[in-house]
Amino acid sequence: QNFDALAALPGIGRSTAGAILAQAHGQAHAILDGNVRRLLCRYHGIEGWPGRTDILDRLWHLAELHLRPLSGSSPQPFPQPDPSPQPAQPANHPLADYTQAQMDLGATVCTRSRPNCPACPLRDRCHAHRHGSTERLPTPRPGKHLPQRHTLMLILLDRQGRVMLHRRPASGVWSGLWSLPEAADLDAARNLLARLFGIDADPDLRLAAFDHVFSHYRLRIEPLLWRNLSIHPNRIAEYDPDSHWLAIDHLGEIGLPAPVRKLLAKRPDRLD
Incomplete structure (x- = not known):
């Protein structure tokens, strides 16, 4: 049940370790697989390729911010491009359910192509949905420059x-x-x-x-x-x-x- 030891195992890493400990032991750890990255980029209107270090750090910060109400901590301020969207509040859901729900929402509703926005429970506060940028976010990986x-x-x-x-x-x-x-x-x-x-x-x-x-x-x-x-x-x-x-x-x-x-x-x- 040690996060650092689990994350250090080959093929595990930070996000998978967090998902395992949250779902198996109810520990409060943020996750950031591909589905969750896409979800957070759209919900918060994050511009820039999610593989960039600065964008990835920002997404981890947001993932942890959304987790704090479940872990008993108060949310900390975080600069956002649009002050109107607020973090989704999962306080009434167990950690295991919340962790799985993020991945399921990204995999089945907030999909990479043709997302089903009418079925999304977060659509009213989603930056991408409100500003018509759902198809554009997340920002694609920059093309490789070839000589x-x-x-x-x-x-x-x-x-x-x-x-x-x-x-x-x-x-x-x-x-x-x-x-x-x-x-x-x-x-x-x-x-x-x-x-x-x-x-x-x-x-x-x-x-x-x-x-x-x-x-x-x-x-x-x-x-x-x-x-x-x-x-x-x-x-x-x-x-x-x-x-x-x-x-x-x-x-x-x-x-x-x-x-x-x-x-x-x-x-x-x-x-x-």
Whole structure:
């Protein structure tokens, strides 16, 4: 029945320990699982992602404030963004029932999406309900900022409409998959065209750029299309021994990165 010892056990923590001791032994401990966080954020109109330390500390303070009438203590003042909402008073309920009621209210009524506000006994004093911010609270977790990278993907079509592909290295991004040649900028792309095909030409078509998101960065892909190319086999071997021409109809037979497959599925060989 020792709170600190129970909370220190692996997988338990402060909120679970409080719930166990409140429900099993009638001890006065605040809880703050996901349902209760959502409930308190809406009831008190707490702005900010609940995972932030300052917001989490504030929610714990509120959870303990609501518990004080049950534990025989007088509520202490706490600054609120709207002075009109008052703490719910659970004084007539046993601790075990009050603890379970918080979790049940959040799980079944004050749900994350489509909360059933008409059925909520706290709706008249709920800040979010009174101010129309129920769907906005709690504040979602901020999106992870991803650095942006850029590449040109070269769609090189020969006179039969086949596309030139090369195999990616055995390590790194898209390892071992077949992909399109890439270039850092247009000058590098033109240099590659001159080396492979002996021509100096702008692309026949610029396709719409799109993003592909990796776990650690966002890749901006700009596809450039050249048609009616011819190349001597020796030049392909010099560029990449694994490179070869493949009919777009046969792309299902090989492994391709998702954005390359998506791009070639639009049949660039048939674009005007």
